[in-house]
Amino acid sequence: MRPEIEDLEPSGIARIALPRFTDPDVIPLWIGEGDTITAEFIREAAKRAIDEGHTFYAHTRGRAELRDAIKAYLDRVYGIDLDPERISVPGSSMMGITLAAQMSVGHGRHALIVSPNWPNIENTLRATGADVSFVRQRVENGRWHLDAQDIIAAVRADTHAIYINSPCNPTGWIVPQTTLESLLALCRERNIVLISDEVYHRTVFDRDVAPSLITLAGDDDPVIIVNGFSKAWAMTGWRLGWMIAPARYATHIAVLSECFNTGAPSIMQFGGIAALRDGEALVETLRTQYAGARDIVMEVLGRHPRVALPQPEGAFYAFPRVDGIGSSLAFAEKLLQEYDVGVAPGYTFGPDNDEHFRLCFAQSHGRLTEALGRIVACIDARG
Ligand SMILES: Cc1ncc(COP(=O)(O)O)c(C=O)c1O
Structure with missing residues (x-):
């Protein structure tokens, strides 16, 4: 071992x-x-997929129709025009985080986690052999808060990844757009992979969608956004999520997807398409x-x-x-x-x-x- x-x-x-x-x-x-x-319309879509015989391996980065549906959804919600080559569906969101961790850190490299954090993240990063440390949100005036300066101060010479999760499990903190801009500038300058876990992007109570790096990060930026179906569409058991990464990472994601899971389950992907098209x-x-x-x-x-x-x-x-x-x-x-x-x-x-x-x-x-x-x-x- x-x-x-x-x-x-x-x-x-x-x-x-x-x-x-x-x-x-x-x-x-x-x-x-x-x-x-x-929801029933999502379950029905998956049942139809079984009856129609969609029981074979799928593309390692997800079915083309699902990636199209993800693009249409993200374009609509964020008002963007996303390059489809940046979208991959390797399995669950957790699988997306695993691939992001594998691509960015390992033995001799350091990963910084914005905490309090979901424990799976720490284990996923440690499993690569990386050294891990934390920069903690704190409560100020009765609200969770984190200064970009605190993150900048916690970065080390050997830092190769920063993990941030907003809206945050467990605190419910939502990162302000200005903090995302500062973080992106830092990661561009230091060539650090910014892993942005946005699985609660629609579970927000005073707006329609949380601020996202998707509106800020260009194809040249070292940013991997992870999102998925579990939370916004109540599909936890379906194990389906997506990654938005620079197009130049697409081949590496495909290779790793083959190593870990050979891609997302075919049948579930039809449920995902229904959720995106009819789930608002x-x-x-x-x-x-x-x-x-x-x-x-x-x-x-x-x-x-x-x-x-x-x-x-x-x-x-x-x-x-x-x-x-x-x-x-x-x-x-x-x-x-x-x-x-x-x-x-x-x-x-x-x-x-x-x-x-x-x-x-x-x-x-x-x-x-x-x-x-x-x-x-x-x-x-x-x-
Ligand atoms: C912060 C965070 N990221 C990722 C996930 C994983 O989501 P999925 O079920 O799509 O793997 C969870 C699930 O609880 C989560 O809380």
Whole structure:
């Protein structure tokens, strides 16, 4: 076993969730998905694909019709005219992040992660053999915030990749356009690959779409944008996402896609086409549901005297800090064992988060309200 792999630890999410993953007694707020089944028109498209015999290998960078649909969608949402050669569909968004990590870092190279961060990112970068460090968002005036200067200060001579995720899992922070401009300038100057994880681009509550590097980065820029179907269209189990990269990377992406997965599953790609073509109302419905859920969370946890919770601007997580929580893992274990609610322990989202926990609020409002009542009871019991 390579030492880099031997050293990887299961994420705190897997640690707490896997032993009781499908237990019907647990209200599961630990994983990044809701309780809404994928919409019927998307399921029907995939069923038709099976019946029509689309059961063969697909292109390693995705079916041409799917890439066309992605281009049409991105052009419409961002008001751009994207070069189709920059689009690849290697499998899930997670696969896109894996390929971006493989292309940019490895042994002897450093990757900088904007944290708090989803734990899979740290493991994916470490698995390449890269050295990893973090630059942390902090709470200022009750909002999550990060200065581009902090990122610039954290860059090292051996930094080859910066990972940023906005809207952010777990904080709900949305990166301002000006920060993206500064980051892009930095990465151009230092030839650092900027990996921009935009999977929550439509899960935003005060606008239609979050600021994206897609409107800023040209084909010459060292930028890889990762996005996908899991969140905006409620398609987590479909394992489908896309990458936008410089056209000159296309061959390398195709080669790596062959190595890792030989491309995205054929049948699922038809669901993706349907989602992009006919899914705008669905995106809006889900977003409205999540906005209501966020308000419920703020109403309960936002008012608790021992909880500090900046209002999430996007994504579907709350990342409260609880005074006197002790260990976040012990808190999550107690909440699970005694109250049958699953949350993710804060420690797993990068350094300095052990007073936090993360909950996913993409749940039906009744179930969420019940879970929040139990969470408050657990916090109060630890007073
Ligand atoms: C920040 C972030 N990036 C990427 C992903 C992976 O998305 P996918 O399901 O498309 O692999 C997730 C899933 O939770 C996520 O939270």
